[in-house]
Amino acid sequence: MLQVNDIIHLAVTGLAQGCAYGLIALGFVLIYKATEVVNFAHGEFMMLGAFAVLAFSEALGGSFWPAFVLGCLSIGVVGYLIDAQIMRRIIGQSSASIFILTVAFGFIFRSLAGMIWGWQTLSLNTPFDGKVVIAEGLSISHDRIAIVAATAILCGVLYLFFSRTRFGVAMQAASQNQLAAFYMGIPVKRLVSVTWAIGAMIAAAAGALLAPVTQIDTTIGFLGIKALAGAIVGGFGSIPGALLGCLLIGIIEPFADFYFPAIKGVSAYVVMLLVLFVKPEGLISQTFQKKV
Amino acid sequence: MQVLFKTRYEDDIHFLAKTGEKIRVGLVVLLLIAAPLFLQNYYLAELGLMLVYAIAGIGLMILTGHTGQVSFGHAAFLAIGAYCHSILISHGVPFSVSVVLTVTLSGVIGMLLGRSASKMHGFYLAIATLAFLILVETFLGEWEAVTGGHAGFKVPALKLFGIPLKAMWQQYYLDLFFVFVVVLGAANLFRTPTGRSFLAVRDSELSARSLGVSVEWVKIQSFGVSAAITGLAGVLLAHHLSYLSPEVFGVLESLKLMLMIVVGGLGSILGAIFGAILISLLPIAISFLRDVLPPAVGQQAGLEPLLFGLIIVVFIVFEPQGIYGRWMKIRFFFETFPYYRKSSFVRQKSYLKTERMR
Amino acid sequence: MSAAATLSVRNLSIMFGGVHAVEDVSFDVNPGEIFAIIGPNGAGKSTIFNLISRLYEPSNGSIHYGEHDLLKLPAHKIVKTGIARTFQNIELFEQATVLQNLLVGRHSHSSGNPLTDFAFLPGVKRSELEHRRKVEDIIDLLEIAQYRDERISDLSYGARKNVELARALCAEPSLLLLDEPASGLNNEETDDVGFWLEDIKHDLGVTLVMVEHDMNLVGSIADRVMAINDGRLITIGTPEEVRENAEVQQAYLGVSP
Numbered sequence: 001m002l003q004v005n006d007i008i009h010l011a012v013t014g015l016a017q018g019c020a021y022g023l024i025a026l027g028f029v030l031i032y033k034a035t036e037v038v039n040f041a042h043g044e045f046m047m048l049g050a051f052a053v054l055a056f057s058e059a060l061g062g063s064f065w066p067a068f069v070l071g072c073l074s075i076g077v078v079g080y081l082i083d084a085q086i087m088r089r090i091i092g093q094s095s096a097s098i099f100i101l102t103v104a105f106g107f108i109f110r111s112l113a114g115m116i117w118g119w120q121t122l123s124l125n126t127p128f129d130g131k132v133v134i135a136e137g138l139s140i141s142h143d144r145i146a147i148v149a150a151t152a153i154l155c156g157v158l159y160l161f162f163s164r165t166r167f168g169v170a171m172q173a174a175s176q177n178q179l180a181a182f183y184m185g186i187p188v189k190r191l192v193s194v195t196w197a198i199g200a201m202i203a204a205a206a207g208a209l210l211a212p213v214t215q216i217d218t219t220i221g222f223l224g225i226k227a228l229a230g231a232i233v234g235g236f237g238s239i240p241g242a243l244l245g246c247l248l249i250g251i252i253e254p255f256a257d258f259y260f261p262a263i264k265g266v267s268a269y270v271v272m273l274l275v276l277f278v279k280p281e282g283l284i285s286q287t288f289q290k291k292v
Numbered sequence: 293m294q295v296l297f298k299t300r301y302e303d304d305i306h307f308l309a310k311t312g313e314k315i316r317v318g319l320v321v322l323l324l325i326a327a328p329l330f331l332q333n334y335y336l337a338e339l340g341l342m343l344v345y346a347i348a349g350i351g352l353m354i355l356t357g358h359t360g361q362v363s364f365g366h367a368a369f370l371a372i373g374a375y376c377h378s379i380l381i382s383h384g385v386p387f388s389v390s391v392v393l394t395v396t397l398s399g400v401i402g403m404l405l406g407r408s409a410s411k412m413h414g415f416y417l418a419i420a421t422l423a424f425l426i427l428v429e430t431f432l433g434e435w436e437a438v439t440g441g442h443a444g445f446k447v448p449a450l451k452l453f454g455i456p457l458k459a460m461w462q463q464y465y466l467d468l469f470f471v472f473v474v475v476l477g478a479a480n481l482f483r484t485p486t487g488r489s490f491l492a493v494r495d496s497e498l499s500a501r502s503l504g505v506s507v508e509w510v511k512i513q514s515f516g517v518s519a520a521i522t523g524l525a526g527v528l529l530a531h532h533l534s535y536l537s538p539e540v541f542g543v544l545e546s547l548k549l550m551l552m553i554v555v556g557g558l559g560s561i562l563g564a565i566f567g568a569i570l571i572s573l574l575p576i577a578i579s580f581l582r583d584v585l586p587p588a589v590g591q592q593a594g595l596e597p598l599l600f601g602l603i604i605v606v607f608i609v610f611e612p613q614g615i616y617g618r619w620m621k622i623r624f625f626f627e628t629f630p631y632y633r634k635s636s637f638v639r640q641k642s643y644l645k646t647e648r649m650r
Numbered sequence: 651m652s653a654a655a656t657l658s659v660r661n662l663s664i665m666f667g668g669v670h671a672v673e674d675v676s677f678d679v680n681p682g683e684i685f686a687i688i689g690p691n692g693a694g695k696s697t698i699f700n701l702i703s704r705l706y707e708p709s710n711g712s713i714h715y716g717e718h719d720l721l722k723l724p725a726h727k728i729v730k731t732g733i734a735r736t737f738q739n740i741e742l743f744e745q746a747t748v749l750q751n752l753l754v755g756r757h758s759h760s761s762g763n764p765l766t767d768f769a770f771l772p773g774v775k776r777s778e779l780e781h782r783r784k785v786e787d788i789i790d791l792l793e794i795a796q797y798r799d800e801r802i803s804d805l806s807y808g809a810r811k812n813v814e815l816a817r818a819l820c821a822e823p824s825l826l827l828l829d830e831p832a833s834g835l836n837n838e839e840t841d842d843v844g845f846w847l848e849d850i851k852h853d854l855g856v857t858l859v860m861v862e863h864d865m866n867l868v869g870s871i872a873d874r875v876m877a878i879n880d881g882r883l884i885t886i887g888t889p890e891e892v893r894e895n896a897e898v899q900q901a902y903l904g905v906s907p
Contacts, residue, residue, distance in 0.1 A: 038415040089609055096362045096558065099418050100550050101608045103364065107547060108601035111594030119593060218594075225426075228419050236416075266430050269423035276420055277408050301782040304749070305775070477768040484767035484774055485753075485760040488746075492754045495743035502703050503821060504729040504758030513764050559745065 010254040016144035016213070018250020019151035022243045023206035024227035026154070027199030029242045034175045034195040037087060038236075040102040042203055043224015044109035049075045049204020050216045051117050054124045064127050072204040079200025083193040106221060114218045124211040143212040150209050154202060155243070171195060229272035307479055324468055328461035336460045337532065342572040343467040344528045347474050349552040349564030351521030354478060356550075357558040358487065359514040360494030361409065362418040365425030366549050369519045371432060371541035372398050373526020375439055378447045378536060387452050394527050395520045402519020403512050410511040425546055432538040444537040447530045467528055474521055478561050481517070490514050544597060551600050555607045557616025566615040574599065654681035654824045654857055655716025655732070662701060662711035671697045673881045674711075679825070684851055684858045686872035688865070688892070690901055694881040695861040696738055699827050703728050703735050715825065729758045734823035736814045738830050738861075742802045748813050749798050752788065755820030756781040785820055791853075792816045792846060808839050815843075819850065826850070828860040832867050840864060844871050869893070877901070 028042040039045075053064075053071030060067055082105065090098060128142035162168040174181040174188045175195075182188045207220070214220050227246060234245020249268045256267035263270060298304060308314045327339060352366045373394055380390040405424060409417050432439045439445055450457045450466075457463055481487035492500035493510045501507055530536060548571060556567025578596055611618055657679040664672045672694040679685045687695050700706045702713055704725040713720040718731040734755075743751050760781065766774055789795050792812050797805060805813065811831070818826055831847065832840040844867050850856050862868050868875060868889060875892040877884040879901040885892055892898055 038418075040418075086605065086609060090612075093608070093612055094360070094558070095415070096356055096360065097554065097608050097612060099362055099364075099415060100554050100604060103547065103550070104601040104604035104608075106601075107544075107597040108605070111598035111601070114594040115598075225419070225422065229423065232416060232419060262434050263430065266426055269426055273408075273420060273423055273427070276412060276416065301779050301786070304782065305778060480770035481764070481767055484770065484778065485757055485762035486764045486767040488750055488754050489757060491746050491750065492743050492757075495745055496741045498705065499737060499741035499743070500754070501705070501725045502729065502735050503755055503817070504726050505754070506724075506726045517764050517768075 010258065011251060012140050012144060014251035014254045015247065016147045016250070017253060018230070018247035019147050020206050020210045020213075021223065021227040021230045021246035021250050022151055023147075023154065023209075024203050024224055025231040025242045025246045026158070026239065027202040027206075028224075028228070029231060029236065029239050030195055030202075031199045032236060033239075034171065034192050035083075035087070037098055037102065038228075039105075039196075039199070040099060040228070041106035041109060041221075041224070042199070043221035043227065044106045044113075045075055045079065045200045045203035046207035046210070046224060047216075047218060047221040048078065048109055048113060048207070049200075050124065050207035050211045050220065051113055051122075052204065053208040054122060054211070054216060055117070057124065062125060064125065068205070068208050071208060072201045075204035076197040076201040080193045080197040082200075083196035084189075087196070088189065088192075106224075110218050110221055117218075119218060121215045121217040123215050124208070126208075126212050128212060141212075143209070147206075147209050147213075150205065151243075154205070158239075167191075167194075226268045229268045233272055233275045305483055307483075328464060333460045336464050338572060340460070340464045340467045341529075341532050342568050343464075343471045344525050344532060345552065345571055346471055346565045346568035347528065348522050348525035348549055349556065349567050350474055350478050350561055351518045351523075351525060352549050353553045353556075353558075353561060353564040354481070354490070354521065355514050355518035357553055357560070357563065358482070358494060359490040359511065359518075361511060361514065362415075363421040363518075364418050364543075364546050364550070365421035365423075365428075366518075366522055367541045367543070367545035368421075368425040368428040369398050369402065369522035370526040370529060370545065370549075371428055371538070372401060372519075373523030374447075374530035374533070374536055374541070375432060375445065375526075376523075377527040378445055378530050379438060381451075382446075382448045386454070387450070391524070391527055395524050398523025398526070399516045399520030402523075403516035405519070406512040406515025407508075409515065410508040422543070422546075425541075425543065429538045429542055432541075439538075440536075442537060442539070444535050447534045447536060450531050463531060470524060470528060474524070475561065475565075478521075482561075486513065544600075547597070547600060551604050554604055555614050557614030557619075558612075560616045562619075563614050563616035566619070570615065574603075654855060656680055657702070657733075657825060657857070657859070658714045659698075659702070660712045660714075662698070662708055662713065664697060664701060664706055664708045664710075670881050672701065672708075675878065675881070675883045676711075677876055677883070677886060679857060679859055681824075681857055682851065682855060683873040684847065684860070684871055686868045686875045686889075687859065687861045687878065688863070688868060688875060688898075689878040689884075693878045693901075695878065696829055697881075698878075699735060699829055699859075699861065702733065702827060729821050729823070732822075732824035733827065734818040734821040734825075735827035736818050736829055736831065738833070740807075740810050740814055742810060742814055742817070744803045745801065747799055747801055748794065748805070749785070751802060751813060751817050752785045752820045753781060755817040756784065758821055784822070788816045788819045791819070791849070807834055808836075811835065811839075811843075815846070819854070819856075823856060825857045825859065828858060828862075830861055830863065832862060832864045840867055843867070847871055865893070 024042055024046055027045065028039045031037060031039050031042075049071055052074050053067050056070045057064055057067035086101075090101065126143060126146075128146040132140050132142070132145070162172055170181070170186045171191050171194070173184070174186055174191050178188050203224075210220070210223075214223070226249065230246030230249035231242035232245065233248060234243065235241035249271060252271055253267055256270075257264045260267065308317055328336060331339065348366070348370060351369070352363065355361050355363055355366075376397055377390050377394040380393060381387060385393070405421070409420060412420060433442050435441070436443075450463055452466070457466065482491075489500065489505045489510050490513075492503070492505050493507050493514075497507050500510070533540065552567030552571050553564055554567075555570055556565065557563030578599060581599075582595065607614060613620075659678075660676045662672055662675045663670060675694075675698065687698065689695050697706065701708050702720065704720065704723065708721070715731050715733060720728060720731070723731070743754065746754075760777060762774065789798060792815060794809070794812050794816060797809055797813065802810065802813065811834070815828070815831065828847075832843050835843065847858060847860075848871055851858055860872075872889055874886060875889050876886045877892050877895065877898045879897075884897045884901065885895045887895070
């Protein structure tokens with residue numbers, strides 16, 4: 001049986017993991033809302049982010065924060081270019097082709113990362129290596145707290161950005177009706193690319209923050225698929241729904257791994273398939289019937 | 293350009309209307325049948341493997357290309373086919389019985405997946421099928437007592453009606469036989485109501501429904517047919533691999549199947565075959581590249597997925613109709629020479645198609 | 651062809667987010683007539699069609715066609731009762747040829763299953779040829795032979811409208827729901843549509859219900875007209891009667907009587 005301390009420990013671990021999923025999900029829900037493209041390569045943005053921060057941190061002699069900012073910005077540039085150079089050309093193609101395209105990006109990024117930084121596991125020094133002792137036998141490490149805090153902060157910042165700034169409101173308008181937004185003089189193309197950049201940056205931040213927990217190698221991008229699963233559980237169309245779903249997945253995971261070791265690592269998919277079986281639209285539905 | 297005078301409705305039902313097509317297809321069939329006469333065993337095995345992938349590609353094409361349902365998990369059906377068949381024959385079940393049982397099982401699992409998928413759409417389905425693949429892979433690794441787990445499973449030698457087929461040409465003819473069955477069957481499907489209802493669901497679920505097509509049932513059927521055909525490919529693949537392990541049927545294998553149908557040309561059976569040819573030539577191209585490129589790049593482990601990814605990107609961006617589309621353009625160029633104009637195939641301007649409203 | 655019957659709609663209502671899109675509408679369509687539904691944009695005309703073809707679930711009311719209680723049937727069984735329809739924004743199978751589109755129109759009359767179709771048994775071939783013959787009759791009627799092997803995505807707007815009408819006719823309906831058959835067509839094409847609709851009514855004995863804005867077309871071919879506004883029924887009568895109705899004039903022109 002689990003002790004109370006163990007339960008709290010697993011729950012906190014799960015919460016932090018869920019927040020990390022949530023950060024990744026935040027990025028691709030933003031992109032989805034703006035362009036209806038589901039970026040299957042979003043986990044790879046996260047992986048690239050972790051590698052970029054690591055590379056900058058080595059180049060700068062181990063200082064974390066400048067490396068963090070530079071790393072996130074450079075992945076943001078990658079996101080912007082992906083949209084401006086490629087995604088923009090294929091608007092209107094069947095959604096099947098677009099999914100396949102983003103999956104292909106994932107494979108390209110993973111191979112490139114492996115070729116540049118190698119296939120072995122690396123670790124990144126972050127300022128969060130201490131831990132808070134709450135009670136005897138129960139402690140929470142700083143890196144986990146950092147993830148939860150970063151999720152809360154980023155959500156707050158994004159909320160303010162979308163509700164208070166001119167740019168953010170324009171982005172919301174464009175995501176609801178691109179054509180109408182275009183007629184109102186909003187540069188829709190650029191906005192969409194910026195959305196990609198923001199989504200990529202959030203993922204990169206998640207990658208850097210997660211680095212102490214997961215270490216860094218080319219396979220951590222698969223977390224993106226789990227984040228997708230979480231977002232689906234919650235309902236893809238809304239950011240709060242997606243976050244909620246990711247937290248749920250994150251918290252269920254350590255317990256499922258504990259009780260059903262046979263499905264270690266894949267419990268997120270089991271939960272998602274179960275939810276989809278019962279409620280195909282996710283817990284919070286966002287699609288409407290087409291008007292005819 | 294050849295003008296056809298059709299005098300009977302049968303003329304529209306036949307597959308090969310033009311004389312040129314008849315000659316081309318006839319030549320290919322003859323070459324395939326005669327291949328063991330002039331090919332060494334190694335190349336014959338490669339050709340056989342290509343045929344197996346053509347079958348798998350047609351399986352996925354029916355689902356994704358013709359019914360519009362994306363599946364990132366089709367390698368799971370390859371795995372189900374390969375494992376189920378190998379386990380059955382290792383318990384002494386005859387080949388012919390095992391094939392029927394395996395294809396049925398694969399089809400039924402496909403229909404079950406299709407049933408749960410029939411209410412989903414777009415990327416929900418894509419992710420659900422991907423999750424299905426990951427679960428199947430995990431399951432095959434964990435169920436060691438039967439599948440041998442990650443240690444692998446030895447595929448028993450090929451025997452047909454009690455006669456061992458040891459020579460490569462015998463196995464090759466077996467592959468070829470099934471390719472003929474599947475190509476003919478798939479082509480039949482699309483000149484009959486079943487196949488047309490697939491196309492209808494792909495292009496407009498609403499009007500399909502109002503014309504009496506049960507969209508849910510069509511998706512279940514399409515998943516079933518597709519999974520059965522892919523399962524058959526798995527059966528044949530098992531005999532080519534001779535040793536099965538769960539990792540063989542992973543996400544990369546699914547990507548390979550996707551690459552085949554996208555690069556071959558979505559929505560045509562010929563496209564799946566072109567895709568299979570390309571997939572079989574890729575390893576040769578890759579080993580050539582490894583020699584040519586500087587070792588810093590050429591000897592890297594990730595070269596294969598990198599190339600897969602790049603090819604998909606290039607085709608989707610520049611030639612969404614795939615090799616099949618390019619082939620049609622080239623043919624049109626020669627048939628209408630010298631009147632071909634670039635604008636004959638200019639793509640219509642297209643806009644974002646929303647999925648939120650369905 | 652299923653026998654013509656009376657379409658009777660009683661107290662039909664549907665709510666969209668607290669708003670009554672259609673409220674307590676009742677009407678009968680008699681066999682063999684051309685029945686037009688008119689009303690300003692957003693009056694609920696297309697919604698009535700979508701309710702009849704079961705794409706929407708009504709919150710109240712009943713719809714019967716002959717002895718069939720339509721509300722007990724799923725959407726894909728409606729065509730079996732003899733009701734076919736077209737759509738306001740043309741819903742054709744874009745990547746298929748005209749012939750394939752029309753053959754899908756025959757779906758309700760075919761009894762295929764994947765296994766027999768896969769093997770292309772002789773019976774399948776026979777029924778294929780039979781469908782093909784029926785389709786060819788419709789192709790002749792609507793004069794679309796020149797497009798037979800074209801893809802829908804290569805057709806002009808007017809041609810698409812014809813093909814969609816042809817596809818609905820391929821289902822051999824006894825009642826045809828036409829959602830704005832003349833919208834987007836020029837005068838000449840509209841006249842053609844008018845002739846065809848009268849042909850369809852007289853030669854094929856099909857009852858027609860149409861939503862239409864073109865009052866000239868409605869006035870020249872409709873037997874009876876129903877006017878609705880804000881989801882409620884204003885009046886039913888001959889085209890002249892409806893045109894003279896004070897409430898209709900107000901709804902359309904915004905002038906007080």
